[in-house]
């Protein structure tokens with residue numbers, strides 16, 4: 596039946612390609628679905644954490660820090676459990692990075708505290724004398740853009756079905772209703788900090804960038 600095909604090298608090559616490509620897709624596609632499946636218990640980022648993540652992106656912390664622990668003993672001894680693909684299910688984009696001038700940060704929330712980050716971001720050398728990381732003092736006065744992060748949460752909920760609650764709606768009212776939740780989360784962090792300007796700003800309903808960034812770093816576990 597297929598003699599004509601076997602005698603025609605061109606169509607035969609095309610046929611082989613089609614068969615192999617199809618088989619390849621059947622093997623590869625389910626893995627993509629698996630990779631985007633969240634690990635058990637994974638929650639989407641809160642609006643405050645998303646704000647912090649945006650600061651991390653904006654200032655390119657990724658240039659010096661990775662967020663991907665490889666399955667090697669030296670890494671798991673230092674940072675903990677190696678990273679699983681499902682842990683990045685709500686990362687858009689993921690921030691794996693490829694350069695480690697500083698340490699990996701994927702589980703930094705397990706061994707650093709709000710207080711430690713406050714001192715470190717203000718003046719890295721005050722906690723790690725030989726540090727070459729730059730200071731980020733302006734984070735203590737710059738006010739973070741939480742509204743954009745809220746819009747981002749609403750967008751990924753609608754576009755990618757990220758499981759945010761029904762209260763996440765693209766309206767001014769929904770945002771106003773959600774804002775006190777973000778402020779309460781910020782206040783809990785500011786309470787653990789010593790910087791007076793930060794505490795005052797949060798008490799006045801404004802969130803300095805440092806608070807959002809620490810919320811994000813504490814979440815990395």
Ligand code: HEC
Nearest residue numbers: 651654655656658659696697698703719723726727728729
């Ligand atoms: C020029 C490279 C560089 C940049 C940019 C940089 N870091 Fe670092 N970072 C380092 C180095 C080097 C260390 C290790 C020394 C230290 O702890 O200060 C470090 C350490 C850290 C630690 C402590 C990790 C641990 O396990 O002790 C945190 C947290 C951190 N950086 C966060 C950030 C954040 C957030 C940003 C972006 C706002 C940033 N870094 C930008 C180089 C950098």
